[in-house]
Amino acid sequence: xxxxxxxxxxxYQTLAQQSWDAWARQFQQPVANPFAPxxxxxxxxxxxxxxxxxxxxxxxxxxxxAAGSSAPSSGNDWRQQLQQxxxxxxxxxAQAFGGIDGAGAEGFMRQWQAWLQAARQGGFGNLPDxxxxxxxxxxxQQMQQQALATxxxxxxxxxxxxxxxIQRANAQGMQRLQDKLAEPGRQxxxxxxxxxLWVDAAEEAYAEIxxxxxxREVYGEMVNAQMHARxxxxxxxxxxxxxxxxxxxxxxxxxxERLQALRREFRASRAGISADQADEIVALRRELAALKxxxxxxxxxxxxxxxxxxxxxxxxxxxPVAASRSGASPRKRK
Amino acid sequence: xxxxxxxxxxxxxxxxATFQRKLAAGMANLRHMREPEYANxxxxxxxxxxxxxxxxxxxxxxxxxxxxxxxxxxxxNTVWMTDLQADRSMVRNLLEQGEDVYLIDWGYPDxxxxxxxxxxxxxxxxxxxxxxVRARHDLDAINLLGICQGGAFSLCYTALHPDKVKNLITMxxxxxxxxxxxxxxxxxxxxxxxxxxxxxxNIPAGLMNYVYLTLKxxxxxxxxxxxxxxxxxxxxxxxxxxxxxxxxxDSPDQAGEAFRQFIKDxxxxxxxxxxxxxxxxxxxxLGLITQPVLNIFAEQDHLVPPDASRALGKHVGTTDYTQLAxxxxxIGIYVSGRAQREVPPAIHQWLRQRD
Numbered sequence: 286x287x288x289x290x291x292x293x294x295x296x297y298q299t300l301a302q303q304s305w306d307a308w309a310r311q312f313q314q315p316v317a318n319p320f321a322p323x324x325x326x327x328x329x330x331x332x333x334x335x336x337x338x339x340x341x342x343x344x345x346x347x348x349x350x351a352a353g354s355s356a357p358s359s360g361n362d363w364r365q366q367l368q369q370x371x372x373x374x375x376x377x378x379a380q381a382f383g384g385i386d387g388a389g390a391e392g393f394m395r396q397w398q399a400w401l402q403a404a405r406q407g408g409f410g411n412l413p414d415x416x417x418x419x420x421x422x423x424x425x426q427q428m429q430q431q432a433l434a435t436x437x438x439x440x441x442x443x444x445x446x447x448x449x450x451i452q453r454a455n456a457q458g459m460q461r462l463q464d465k466l467a468e469p470g471r472q473x474x475x476x477x478x479x480x481x482l483w484v485d486a487a488e489e490a491y492a493e494i495x496x497x498x499x500x501r502e503v504y505g506e507m508v509n510a511q512m513h514a515r516x517x518x519x520x521x522x523x524x525x526x527x528x529x530x531x532x533x534x535x536x537x538x539x540x541x542e543r544l545q546a547l548r549r550e551f552r553a554s555r556a557g558i559s560a561d562q563a564d565e566i567v568a569l570r571r572e573l574a575a576l577k578x579x580x581x582x583x584x585x586x587x588x589x590x591x592x593x594x595x596x597x598x599x600x601x602x603x604x605p606v607a608a609s610r611s612g613a614s615p616r617k618r619k
Numbered sequence: 620x621x622x623x624x625x626x627x628x629x630x631x632x633x634x635x636a637t638f639q640r641k642l643a644a645g646m647a648n649l650r651h652m653r654e655p656e657y658a659n660x661x662x663x664x665x666x667x668x669x670x671x672x673x674x675x676x677x678x679x680x681x682x683x684x685x686x687x688x689x690x691x692x693x694x695x696n697t698v699w700m701t702d703l704q705a706d707r708s709m710v711r712n713l714l715e716q717g718e719d720v721y722l723i724d725w726g727y728p729d730x731x732x733x734x735x736x737x738x739x740x741x742x743x744x745x746x747x748x749x750x751x752v753r754a755r756h757d758l759d760a761i762n763l764l765g766i767c768q769g770g771a772f773s774l775c776y777t778a779l780h781p782d783k784v785k786n787l788i789t790m791x792x793x794x795x796x797x798x799x800x801x802x803x804x805x806x807x808x809x810x811x812x813x814x815x816x817x818x819x820x821n822i823p824a825g826l827m828n829y830v831y832l833t834l835k836x837x838x839x840x841x842x843x844x845x846x847x848x849x850x851x852x853x854x855x856x857x858x859x860x861x862x863x864x865x866x867x868x869d870s871p872d873q874a875g876e877a878f879r880q881f882i883k884d885x886x887x888x889x890x891x892x893x894x895x896x897x898x899x900x901x902x903x904x905l906g907l908i909t910q911p912v913l914n915i916f917a918e919q920d921h922l923v924p925p926d927a928s929r930a931l932g933k934h935v936g937t938t939d940y941t942q943l944a945x946x947x948x949x950i951g952i953y954v955s956g957r958a959q960r961e962v963p964p965a966i967h968q969w970l971r972q973r974d
Contacts (some may be wrong), residue, residue, distance in 0.1 A: 301814020545734035
């Protein structure tokens with residue numbers, strides 16, 4: 286039997302989806318003429334991508350939620366209605382997490398998958414699923430491949446444990462949302478209002494889990510496992526570079542370390558010399574001042590015995606540097 | 620029980636239509652918006668070394684303060700949060716109050732900076748910047764304003780070089796890194812930092828930003844951009860939004876060694892308050908900071924919890940300690956309207972009483 290109200294909603298959703306796609310496509314159109322001068326730099330494409338990703342999640346949810354809000358609920362079971370609104374493929378929580386894989390954090394899993402693919406094409410052969418005894422000419426290479434495969438597996442498992450916690454935060458966020466909605470006098474009459482309340486609830490639940498001991502362990506394990514896998518990958522890359530006669534990352538890094546150490550020594554040495562010189566100047570000034578005072582007092586006391594007085598003036602001696610150094614700033618200040 | 624959700628389907632569809640209409644109407648604004656500029660308050664370069672620059676802000680009139688103020692920003696993010704836009708510039712407001720303002724711009728580290736240590740930053744770069752400003756004014760000591768991680772650096776520096784700092788101001792500065800609400804500290808406690816830095820070298824800015832976004836994933840990655848749709852038809856507000864986006868994501872990488880030490884000694888070891896921190900082999904004792912200290916923190920700071928900053932009062936050696944709680948967040952303390960009215964005047968007043 287025809288249902289005009291639901292048909293209308295379906296039609297509208299189709300139309301809305303089409304307009305969204307058209308809107309998004311405008312940002313993705315390739316430059317028609319590859320020789321044309323590049324367009325003026327627009328404000329951060331990165332911003333645009335993030336914006337689009339975030340808005341797309343929200344838009345998907347709006348559509349699903351609108352359908353959910355129009356669906357007749359059995360009795361007053363608003364909780365079931367809520368589950369319909371926040372469940373399924375349009376789940377905005379997962380989208381929010383999925384959208385923050387920026388260049389720096391570029392989904393580690395995607396990187397590994399790309400690496401595995403490249404490694405196979407580049408002659409590494411298929412990585413074994415489980416370590417097997419290695420021998421023969423390619424023993425070392427095989428061992429390294431096995432180590433990489435093991436590290437990748439461990440990384441994937443650690444990431445899966447992390448994602449379980451994220452899902453738990455999501456589920457607890459839903460529970461919190463229900464609790465908030467059940468508060469006396471609470472009334473939500475717009476999708477945006479519902480969304481904002483859900484964000485409050487989900488962030489609270491996430492923060493609680495993110496500050497738990499379990500999260501700390503899982504997070505650390507995930508980071509460490511990813512780094513271990515990345516390190517294995519780097520070792521293999523270095524070997525390829527060595528075979529091709531290219532400088533490796535560790536060689537460049539080692540040079541940088543030595544250079545920085547030299548710079549540090551040079552600066553310390555120069556600062557030491559400078560401080561020594563400053564100390565010497567201060568010492569000399571003091572001696573000069575003492576000489577002047579002695580000369581002045583001597584000439585005032587006995588003008589006739591100039592020669593004798595002059596002989597008593599101490600010699601201008603450069604003090605040994607180490608003895609004259611002091612921690613205080615030697616400069617005379619205003 | 621009353622139904623808490625009463626969304627009229629017709630209204631829901633109208634909301635979606637409105638959302639789309641705003642998007643469509645604002646699209647042209649977004650597409651043609653150029654990279655927003657920062658405030659670019661007039662300044663002159665007075666010292667540079669490697670990628671570092673020390674800027675002296677010239678302002679419109681002559682400074683009335685006798686002692687110059689050197690701003691020490693964090694290594695994460697760029698220093699231009701302090702001079703974001705003309706009507707939201709802490710630097711500009713400090714100049715208008717009569718302060719003589721200098722700023723260290725750390726620059727963008729690359730592979731050549733991979734081995735810079737905290738000793739290089741604090742006893743090297745920072746010390747030479749302080750010396751450059753002292754020499755320009757022929758003064759024994761100047762005022763320091765350390766922000767966030769730059770505040771932690773300033774505390775270390777003041778403890779190690781007390782003769783060169785007259786007054787110390789710390790803003791949103793973490794001191795106790797083990798308060799229970801410090802999410803960043805919590806997350807990195809089980810990290811193998813040696814493995815991390817040995818593998819990554821310098822720490823990419825994108826990775827740092829990723830971590831910051833995951834502190835509040837829904838608000839920072841989705842809800843914020845939904846809010847942006849409401850301002851797409853307002854070029855001025857959109858420009859402000861995009862300028863902030865530029866600042867957030869145009870961030871420097873972190874020099875590997877300095878990052879390793881900072882995470883190990885500050886975040887994991889909490890050595891600053893334990894009194895076991897050493898920079899360049901010299902112990903850092905906060906109790907040796909006897910000059911006046913003004914500690915400003917934000918009450919809604921999700922990056923540096925207020926208690927992490929408040930801890931300074933218990934550990935610093937001075938008898939002239941002032942604490943200022945700002946009603947806002949980690950970023951709002953520089954750029955909100957309230958911040959413009961409250962923070963620079965408070966800093967100036969406090970300094971003037973000790974100038």
